Amino acid sequence: MKRQSEAQCCQEDGQRQTRQKMDSEAAAGSASGAGQRHEGDGPFVASTFANVPAEEQIARLLGKCSGQKPGFEHALLRRTQSLSEDIEGAARDLLPANTPALYPRKWANGATAPPKEGVELKFMQFNVLADGLSGEDPDKGGFNAVPPQSLDWQFRRLNLIREIFRQGVWPDIISMQEVDHYHDWFSPILSQLGYAGEFVPKPNSPCKKTAPDSGLEDGCALFWRTDTVGMKQIETLNFNRHTDEGCPCPSGQKSNQVAILAKLQVRGAAPVVVAVTHLMAEKTFEGERARSYQMAELIDRLETFQLPCIVGLDMNAEPPESPGAKYAAKAYPLATSKV
DSSP states (O other): OHHHHHHHHHHHHHHHHHHHHHHHHHHHHHHHTTTSOOTTOOSOOOTTTTTOOHHHHHHHHHHHHHHSSTTOSSGGGGOSHHHHHHHHHHHHHHSOTTOOOOOOOOOGGGTTSOOSSSOOOOEEEEEOOOTTTTTTOGGGTOOOSSOGGGGOHHHHHHHHHHHHHTTSOOOSEEEEEEESOIIIIIHHHHHHTTEEEEEEEOTTOTHHHHSTTSOOOOEEEEEEETTTEEEEEEEEEEEEOBOTTSOBOTTOOEEEEEEEEEEEEETTSOEEEEEEEEOOOOOSHHHHHHHHHHHHHHHHHHHTTOSOEEEEEEOOOOOTTOTTOSSOOOHHHHHHHTO
16 A cells, blocks of 8 residues: 555656646746747647647547447447547547648557467557657757657647557557656556556656756656556666676666566466666767666566566667667677577
C-alpha cells in the first residue's frame, strides 16, 4: 500500500505541475493572440484546439470510441482490432481536418500473423520525443527542422496515441523513452484503456535546461496490458558512472541514464523479463564507451533473472556496418552478442 500511495502522490504532483504550465501557456496565448490562424502559420493551427486541457481531450477521445457503435458504453468492452482502429480514428477526428498523414510504419516480423506455437506477444518500442526538448535548443538536437506547429504538445499528444494504436494491433507491452508527460497524459489515457504503467525520470533531465520553467523532466516508461500481462516484480536502475577501464567509479557516482526492469507474466505462457532504457546520447568515442558499459551493466542485471528477456531501448549507438562512423561500434555488438 505504501508504494501505491507514493505513486498516487507523484501522479498528483505531476498533474499539478503540468496544469500550471498549461495555464500559464493559455494566459500567454490570450495576451499575444497565440492559437489564432495567421498568414504562413501552416495547416495545423486551430484556435478551437489550441488550449484544450488534457483531461477534456482524453474524455472526448474515449467518448468518441465508446459512442461509435450502439450497445457499448466503454471502449474497454471492445478490446479488438476494430477498437484499435476506433481509437486511431477518434484521435484523428479530434485533430484539424487537414492534419498530415503519419509517417508510414508497420509491425516487424509479421506481428499480426497468428503464432505457429505458443502465445503471441505484441511489443511496442517508442521514443516519443520529450516535449521539453522539442524545438527548444538547436545546440542540443533542436528537433526544429519541422513545422513548429507539429511540435506543439497539445497537437502532438493525440498523434502519439494514434501512433500506438493505428496499426490495428493492441500492444501487450509498450516501452517508451523521453517521456515527460507521464502523469498528465500517457498514464491517465492508457490506464483508462486497461494498461498499468511504471515511470522513472532521469536524475538530471535535460528538459530542466531546455525548458527550465516547465516543470518537465523526461525518463523511461513501461506499460503493460492488464488483461493479457500480469506484473510479478519491477525495479528501476540508475546506471553507474564508470572509469575508463569500465569499472564503477569508486565514489559511487551515478550516470544520468536509467532503466526499468520488470518480470511479467504473460497469460498462458511462462514469465519474461522486460527492460526499458535510453543510453547516453553523446556521439563520441567516449560516449560509445559509456554506452557499452551501460549495456553490460544492464545485461548483467538481466542475467540474474534467468528468464527470457525483451529489451526496448534507444541505444543512441552506431551499428557496426554504419558507413563513415567516427568511432568503433561497441554497445550494439555487445547487445546482439547476447541474443
